[in-house]
Structures are given as C-alpha cells and as structure tokens.
Amino acid sequence: MEIFHKHKSEGKIRISRELSEGEKLGTSNRKVQVKKCLDSLGIPCNLDDVPNIAILGAGGGLRAMIALHGTLQELQKHSLLDTIMYLCGVSGSTWCMSSLYKNGDWAEKLQALEESMCARLSKYTWSIPKATKMLLEAAKDENYSLTEFWAYTVVYGMLHELDKGHLSEQRSASENGHNPYPIYAAVDERSFSKVTEYSPASWFEFTPHEASFLGYGASVPMEYFGSEYKNGELKKQKEEKSMSYLQGLWGSAIGSKTENEKVIKDIFFGFFKREKESHSPSKENCPEGIVEGFPAPTLEPEAGDMEGALQCKPAGSAPGGFSLGDMEGSLQSEPAGASPGGFSPDTKNKSITENIKGGVDSVVDFARMWQKTTHGLLTWKWGTNNNFLYRCSALDSAELVKDKVISLVDAGIAINCAFPLVLRPERKVKLILSFDYGPFEPFKALKQTAKYCKENCIPFPEIDEKLLQEPDNPSDCYIFRGEGAPTVMHFPLFNKVNCPAYVTEWRIRFTPVRCLYHVGDITKLLQSARLNVSNNKDKILQEIKYIVAYSSKKRSS
Template identity: 45%
Template sequence: MLLCIPLSPGLQEAKTDISMATKDDSEVRLSHDLSEGEIKATQKRREKVLMCLKNLGIHCEQNNVPNIVVLGSGGGLRALIALLGTLVELKKNNLLDAVMYLCGVSGSTWCMSLLYEDRKWSENLMSLEKELCKNLSNLSWHITKAKESLAESSKDEHYSLTDFWASCFVYKILQQFDENELADHREASETGINPYPIYAAVDKEALKEKDGNLPETWFEFTPHEVGYTALGAFVSTKHFGSEFENGKLKKKGKKKHICYMQGLWGSALGNMEENLKFIRGSVRDVITVVFKTIQCALTWKWGTTNNFLYNCPYSQPSYLIKTKTISLIDAGLAINSAYPLVLRAQRRTDLIISFDFSSGDPFETIKKTATYCQENNIPFPKIEDQKMDENNPSDCYIFRGDKSCPTVMHFPLFNNMNCSDKIEEYRKRFPTFHMFFPEGDIKDLLEKARLNVSNNIGKILDEIKCLVSSFHPKEF
C-alpha cells in the first residue's frame, strides 16, 4: 500500500526537481525514500518473516509478505517492563519473527535500546529478560559515574537538561550507563534476526503549532539515519549532533552515547524535585555543571543540538533553514505512540499491533492519531464505531479500514481481562514517574503484559491470515 503525506508546495516542488540522495553520509539526504541501510535490513528480515509465517501455517509468496509493526507507547519504567513482557510472550508464541518493525516512544525506547545491545536479542530474549529484571530491581548506580558524565557533557555548547536527565536519572532508572552509539546497533538490525528498530522524538518548536499535528513535528531515529520523517530530510546516525551547513558536514560533533539518547527519547518533563536534590548534593564538586544546569532550567532547555538543515538548499520549512539548532524532546508529549513514523508511506505498513502502556485514558493515543491522520490526509481506520470505555477497557480492539490503510490492533495494558475489577488499583500501583519497582511488582507487571498477548494470539493470527489472503503482489 502507499500512504501519502502532503507536503508544502515549496517542498513538493523541491522534491520533484531534486532528490539529494547520496551515498556520501557526510551530506544531508533529501528524499522520501528509505535509507539504503533500512532497505537492505528489511529485505533480509523479510526472509525471516516469510519462514515464520510458513511455520505458523500461513503461506504467502516473497512479494506478499505483510509488513507487521509492533508499537510500544511511552510510560516510563512501566512501559519498559511491559514491552519486555510483551515481546517475550510474542516470542513464546512464535510470533516475534513475524514482526518487521519495532517502534517505540519514551519508556518503550528504553527497553528497545537495552535489547539491541545484543545482536541476536530476539533469539536470546528469555535470558535477557531475567538479566534485565535483575538489573532493574537492583540499586547500584554510581554517583561518581554520573558526575564524570556531567562534567564531560558540560563542555558542550549545547548542554541541556537532557544531559542532566540522562546522566542522573535515566542511568539510575536503568541501572546501566551505555556508552555505545545508536549506529553501533546496525549489526543487530541488518542480519534479519531482529525486527528493524525505529525510535521517536519530536521537535519542540513544531510541537507548539496546530496542536502538535504538523507532520514535521516528528523526528525519527534508526541505526542508519535520523531525521524529519515527513520532510524527507535525513543524516547518517553517526553524525547526529554534528554541525552542518548548506547540506554538508561542517564540523563533527561529540558522539552521542546511548544513555544520552535514552534521556532524549524518554525525557518527558523530568522530575524537578529529584533534579534539585541532586544539584544540592553535588554543588561543591561540580560547580560548572550546577551553574549550566540552572541556566538550562531557567529556560527549560531540553534536547538542544545542531540543526543539520541549517542553510540547507531545497529544504522547508523556512524556520529550519534559518536556525542553527533544534530542540528534540520526548515524543510522548505529542502522541504517546509513534504512529506517524510507521505510517510513513515507504514503510508500507499492513498491520499495526499497538501495545498501549499510557497512564490515564488508554485510548488517547489512537484518538490523537485519528485526528492527526484526518488533518493530514493520511489513511487510517475509523475508530468511532467502537465503544471505548477508558475506565473499563477490554484487552484487544481491532480497527479495520479499506485497502489504503493498515489494520490496527490496540491493546490497553491494564484491562478487565488481566486485572478484572482492579484496573484503577493497578494504575495507581505503577505510576509513570516511579523510578524503581520491587522485584515482585516487576514480575506482576510482566505477567499482565504477557496475558494481553497470550489471550489474543488467535485474533492476531486471524488478522495476519486475513491480510495475506487479500494481498496483491507488492513491488520492492
């Protein structure tokens, strides 16, 4: 299928006249095509998906393999644990290998980035689950490491609260400080063993416009490229944060480690009380860090980095051409699930399996997505026909449309199937801004997430079978 995202007239004309697609990764790539790395990775993954479906008794040809996406919403540590349990249950039921893309927001990106350290994580998922749960229930972070990281980060002219949040709190929550880069995850995404990962953020300035429904609000990260999805403007992931001008690399920036990225993807608003507590405890040792952090707090400066579209030819909108920096923040502040990224036309998404770990209304993400798609003329199933009781949700909702849009399966985390009449009790027990859960609570949360999969395996298989039986051959 082909989904079209409308462009401004100037940008549309630029795309017609020139597509700055280039193998030189030191240049900005202006093209709506997928990156060469993603194309090769998903082609390899398609072989795995085809084999998985055949083992499940679903027979299709190479050019009829459905593109299945698993979406994990935000929700802090709750989302990390719940997505882990979800993936484990998909694995146990032999469905994980049918997934082409894994896409996350905020807390779900924490889970993903931890997993992709292992280049064969989907094969080693059971042992990784035990290891991650053991780490999460451990309180062994080192304040010295946090201070060292902050001291180094404070030398950067674009130091922001994201650096502080990553070093002091994401590190503390995840109990590890990953100094690798996102580009280092290429091997884990290129062999076909694992789904292809997509991480979400949003542009802070664009988020202020049109209630956050501008397509150029969304910014995606993959192991190969980062950039503005709707604008078709990307740079190599290894150059994220570097200085560009006129579409060309001007000065290489300091490498952004995974811990920083986890802070950027999952920043939300941070915990100001805890932030100030850390500052007060560290003031004598890290005066410079404290001073810069306070400056950032006064202006609420998050995720500031060099803008690779500065003075870039053929690029729109104009504010991105004129400004030297951009600020990227938690995508959950827009839509707490990254539908806009997987609805990118070139990804040809057929089935979205959305696991919603949000607090509050478990249907807010799909409601916001429906509005976003309506305002931007993007095909999306109608959701008004189904009753959605936010106080007493069921465990699975299926939204279907015509052939122009994907089928969406929506799974609220806490529901009347896995929590019975204790939905509100579980919501209060697992708040978003909790930085630690005891081991018993982690196991309980994992079980609730698993049930949402195991109780609906038949429905998931039926949707895949329905898609395959109605397919016409695709061209790739």
C-alpha cells in the first residue's frame, strides 16, 4: 500500500474542513479491512456501505491507559476490533494509544504488548539523571512551560519510560489499514477559558499527519507543529515534539485546574527545595481505602541505569503518587549494586545540582531551567507552543491570529471524552463506542456532549435522563439512537454487572492519581474492561448490523 508523505518537505498551513490526504488514505485502506471483517461476521455489504465506527477512550490516568488496552484486546478476541475505523483518546487513553502505534501491526499482537505493559508498569524505575537531562534540554526553548516539567517528572514517573519518538512516525501504522486511524485530543486553554468546553473553538486535535484547530479548520503538518510561522509562511522550523512531551501535554490536567496546580507545586518544591516534611495523606484529603492495602513497591532500576532511581511510595503518598519527602538532594533509594544514595560513590549525599556534569555550562542550564519552571508556576504557563496561525490573513479570527503562542492542555478539563473530534461531519461516523474510564460520574461526558451538540447544531441522539438515574451503580451498557445522528453505546468502566456492590469501592481503589499498579491490580482492571465488551458483544454486533442494513436500504431507495 502507498504511504502518504506529501507534507514532509512542505510545511504548509492548510485552511480547510476537509480531512487530510493522509487520513483519507488511511481510512480508505482501513475500509477494505473493515469490509473483510464484516463479511466474516455475517454482515456482507458493499464497500460504499461500510460504516465508520469510532472508539472513544476517556481520560483517567493509568486507569484509563490500562483499561483501554483491555477493551481493545477483548474487541480483538471477538473479531470486533477490525470493524473499527477510528480510535480517539483523551488524557490517559492517549498514553495507551501512543504506546500501541509505535508498532505497525499492534492490533495483531495485543497479548504480547499487554505483557510488556504489565512488566513495565508494575515496577518503579525513575531516573533523576534522565529526567534532569530532558528538562535542561527542554528549558533551552523560549516556549518552555510547566508541560515539560510535568512530562519529564510526573508522566515519566507514571509511564516508567521516556519516548523520544515522534507522532509523525506513526503514519505507517495509521495508513496501512491494519489499525484504526488514531486521533489525540487537546484543548486550547485560552479559548476554553473564554468560550468553555461547549465551543468547537476550544478543541485541538493531533493525528500522525496534522495538528489542527477543530473550530477553525486550520491545520499544519505534524512535524511542523511548534515551528514558527507568520502570515501562513514558515519562518523557522523547529524539531518535532517528542512523544514524551505530547504525552505530558495530552495528560496535563487530571482533575480541576486548582487541583493540578497544587500537585505541580508540591512536586516542584519537593524536588528542588529538598523538603523533608512528611507528605503522608490524612483522612481529610485522601479517600478511604487508597492508602491501606497497597504494600510499598520494590525498587527495580532499569538495566544499565543503576545510578539514579526514585523511590516511590504507593498511590496516595502524595498527589500523583510520589513520596516527596524522599525527593531530597541526596536520594534515599539504594538499588542493588549501587552505593548509598543511589548514585556512584563520588556522588554520595550530594545535591542534584552537584550531580550535574559539565561544569559551568551545566550550572547555567540548570539555573535557566529553575528560573523558567518557577516563572511557569507563578504565571501558570502550560502547553506553550508557537501559533502556526499567527497573523495569518487567510483566517477570519482576529482573536486567534494576534497571539504568537498558544497554550494546549489536557482535553479532560473540557469534556473527558473526545466526542467533538469524531463528530466532525467529514468523518461520517455512524456508531460511537464510548468507554468511560474517568474519575467523574460515568454520565458526565455524555451529558456535556449532548449540550455541546445542541449549542452547535450537531446531530446527536437524545440522552434519556431516565436511563441515567444511578450514577453510583450504573449498568454496563447504554444505547442511544437518533434520526440523522450517530448511534452511541456508552460503557461505564465499573458497574453493577462487572463489579456488583463494589462500584464505589473500586472507583476509589483504582483512582486515576495512582502512579504505580501491581500486577494483580492491573489484571483486575483489564478484566473489568474486558467484561464490558464480552458481556455486550452481541449488542455491539446487533448495532453494526442495523447500521449496515439502514445504510444499504437508504442508498438503494
């Protein structure tokens, strides 16, 4: 199959509501795969009648990352994954997606990828030297913000890896037809603060081909996102953002802005000011059940990286799961084979700044990073990138084009499920499988989307409030249909079918702020997500049959 790389050497801005050529190619190739799958399921149809089906993975930290993996694997087990055209994620779900799409044929080896994920997430390896090196390098950019600090400390600590790859490198995996086409969600914080989550102007999307403002139909090739533009012309090309940075951007607002501010400030001042006070949670600020019952993990440093790993307490020790009292200048972790303090003998009991190699230049780099991070905290600067629409005369938006930079953050602060992105009319989505992994009541995103669609005249099925009367004890599947609108199937992660009488307890136990999951808990999460698919596979199949039959009948009439 042809691989589309037209934009690679151009860097041109595109003002159009049309899908990118790369997405058209990817979905065209995928449609052939979907047809084969439907034929094998006893749903024969013409290529023109193949329905576009989208999976939406909600945000929810590691809980969402793990659960989405289980969802996809169960769909594959029942031969339903190959019916999916789009895979769209918010926050923690994007972490799962970004890991999968590093593999061109990930849909065919989910079991092996699950084993790899379990092995990585169930041990805690966090390298101070690696994180510091990434931060020092990032701080050289004039647009350095708290997103870099968050990405290379907290998100790195949660995912247990730094990914220096790039989103544009996922083009092959998204074009070959073997996998659903991926869409990653973010929101423009400035627009969001002015027009709220109910305006398309707030929403921003990333695909392997383009980065785009949803509300303006304006896009730039992914490898040029962050480069300097003026009046639609490329002025200075910059290196493409790494996946680790994007993972930090996509997952940069778990919860409210106020809560996130507290988390970042606690981690920042604990990291750099060597605070020694205990940050053990009190019963007033930590839900009962999170602290007890989770033994402290054993530190297992990465092979070849014994010189600096961060000792981490179980979730609940501090916001984000880190034990800030252990983040002193002299680290207290002592991996096997390393000297006391976790560093080589000549660095024992030295502060972080003393461990920086390279002399004066490195000290200058560290001072720069310290100053910029502090400034970011004081001004609450997040997700700062060059605005590729800066002074772009082709766009009729005086407010947006006047800003030289934009601020992108986690879409979960708006709607914790990226319905707005798959509801683009150009994507022609007929069935949406919405998997809710979030920390809020399981119908919140659904209700927000209904309001979003009503205010923007977007077809969406009516949400019957009578069906949503038990948010604390929901069912495992809700189906909403409407004339001229896509059918929506909504699946709350924890429900009275897969964990009867324990819904609230499991929501607390598997809180999104956990930064470490033991194998047993990963298994429980995967099983919960799988049950939501296996218990409703016949319903999913029935909806697909109905949509194909309706489409065929409408075309022939």
